[in-house]
């Protein structure tokens with residue numbers, strides 16, 4: 480029997496605001512436990528929350544870039560549950576009227592584009608963190624009250640691969656927007672997945688399970704693949720799926736039951752009486768709109784149109800805002816897009832990979848790269864020399880000009896000098912020279928290589944080839 484897979488995803492994105500959602504405590508990862516706390520985020524009786532406007536700004540920005548409607552009037556609610564890392568006994572969240580709703584993102588998979596609907600994006604606060612060890616459990620409340628956006632998708636994904644593409648897309652968008660650093664290890668982006676199977680073409684959804692506790696996008700994809708097979712086996716044996724929450728166990732590569740429907744929470748949501756509703760008018764939305772950068776898809780298309788780049792090249796450049804910014808900054812000094820593309824894609828990204836630096840902290844600035852490429856473009860240095868120069872620029876911080884002049888790296892285009900060199904190489908390799916003269920043209924590479932070696936890569940290659948041909952009477 481054929482089955483349709485139905486997947487919906489919920490993502491929590493931790494915002495990089497200075498302070499928490501409802502108090503002025505610092506948002507900071509890795510500080511001494513229980514130091515960034517106050518009566519509000521500790522839930523002391525009588526303390527009152529005050530809304531952080533930056534959280535609303537972030538929600539509006541993310542709503543705008545995901546084509547959501549921004550609700551002019553939204554409210555907060557209390558989500559009640561008891562847990563040791565939640566001293567208030569409830570979480571402030573949004574329930575019936577989330578600030579953003581009805582948006583979408585486009586994902587690209589195997590060359591096709593697909594639109595995934597967004598049900599809602601709402602604001603809420605994070606809980607603290609429990610750290611379990613052998614001696615017992617410790618609680619760190621620094622994270623209590625950290626602002627989050629929860630992004631809920633429509634059940635529009637039909638394969639684990641689509642889920643992976645969606646997650647990657649959301650992360651890219653969030654990073655472009657600048658509202659979160661999306662560091663998965665630090666838990667600033669988290670994801671739960673809902674998945675069910677139904678007979679192919681059937682309208683009603685099957686019973687779903689929820690997957691939790693997945694710490695990387697690849698693990699989410701893996702867990703979903705596992706769950707598809709598990710559910711398929713159960714359904715094909717004629718049994719039914721139990722609605723439950725599952726934990727992904729990375730070690731065994733299996734899902735495990737966390738809780739079933741019977742013990743699922745009733746959160747008893749009710750309106751938060753201590754916070755007034757959020758009113759977002761047109762002016763506020765417009766003031767956020769103007770702060771948004773050009774978006775990845777738009778920028779990618781512009782690179783394809785303006786520079787005639789391939790989809791792949793434009794995709795690499797726009798995969799991160801910083802790379803695209805760097806590329807365009809180089810163009811401002813040196814306007815040869817194809818050459819800049821090649822150097823950013825290969826040398827710059829390789830250098831950053833090797834040094835573990837981000838492109839915004841690149842040891843070779845856009846202007847410095849532009850100056851180097853000018854030398855290459857004017858045939859003053861060879862491509863081989865340029866590659867050595869960029870490494871030295873990164874290591875020493877010197878300019879291309881200084882390095883080229885100090886070391887005398889200019890390309891050798893002196894016909895007389897090169898001819899003398901070629902003659903001596905011919906003499907040293909008599910047998911091969913004879914073969915070359917007899918028409919074994921594949922030896923050409925060897926002779927050019929010898930010239931390059933003798934000149935430490937500085938010989939003008941095009942000229943060298945011409946001169947060798949001339950000597951052969953070609």
Ligand SMILES: [Zn+2]
Nearest residue numbers: 502504517520
């Ligand atoms: Zn606080």
